C-alpha cells in the first residue's frame with residue numbers, strides 16, 4: 155500500500171463528527187410513522203440490520219487500519235468512522251430491544267443475519283469482506299441522501315424517530331467515502347478491484363433486499379396486518395412513487411458500476427450543512 159493513496163477523494167471531505175447520542179423509545183408509539191403499520195415496519199426492519207451489520211463493517215475496515223499511514227488523513231477518518239458506526243450499532247441495539255418488548259421475535263431474525271455474516275467471515279478473504287462493506291456503505295449512503303434531501307420522507311414520523319434516522323443519515327453521509335478509500339488504498343484502483351466491487355454489489359443487493367422483505371413480512375404479520383392489501387399498496391407507493399426513495403436512488407446505485415467511481419463524485423455536502431444546522435447536530 156502506498157502513501158499516495160491517502161487522500162484519493164476528488165474534493166475536500168467533510169469533518170466526521172463523533173456524536174454520542176442516546177435515544178429513548180419510552181414515549182414512542184408502536185406504529186410511530188403516522189400510525190401506519192407498514193411504513194413503520196419498513197424502517198423497523200431496516201433498523202434490525204444495523205447492530206450486526208455495523209459490527210461487520212467495523213471489523214472489515216479495522217483489519218486494514220494498521221496498513222494505513224499512521225498520521226494520515228485516512229487513518230484519522232477510519233477512527234472517526236469506527237466511532238460513528240459503534241454509536242449507531244449501540245442505538246440500533248436499543249431500538250431492537252424496544253421492538254422485542256413489543257412482542258416481536260427479533261432474536262430469530264437477528265440470528266439469521268449474524269449467521270450469514272459468520273458464514274462470510276469463515277469463507278471469504280478480508281478484501282472480499284471489505285468489498286461487501288463498501289457496497290453496503292454505498293447502499294446506506296444513497297438512502298441517507300434521500301432521508302436528508304426529501305423532507306416528505308419522514309413527514310408524520312414521531313419526532314424522536316425522525317431525529318434518530320436523520321442523525322444516522324447525516325453520519326452515513328459524512329463518512330460515506332471512508333471504507334471506499336480504504337478499499338482503494340488496500341487493493342488499488344484497477345480492473346480487478348473494480349470487478350470485485352461490482353460483483354459484490356449485485357450479490358449484496360440481492361441479499362439485502364431479500365432479507366429486508368423477510369423482516370418486514372415477519373413484523374407486519376406479528377401486527378396482524380399482513381393481509382391488508384391497502385397497507386401494502388400504500389407502502390409500495392411510498393417506496394417507489396411518492397416520495398419514492400427506492401426508485402430515486404437507482405441512478406446513484408447504477409453509478410457504482412462506473413470505472414473510476416468515487417462516493418464524493420456525488421457532492422451532497424450541502425445536505426450535511428443543512429442537517430447539522432436544522433437538526434442541531436453540528437457537534438455534540
Ligand SMILES: [Fe+2]
Pocket residue numbers: 208238239242243322326
Ligand atoms: Fe451507521
Ligand SMILES: [Fe+2]
Pocket residue numbers: 239291294326329
Ligand atoms: Fe456507515
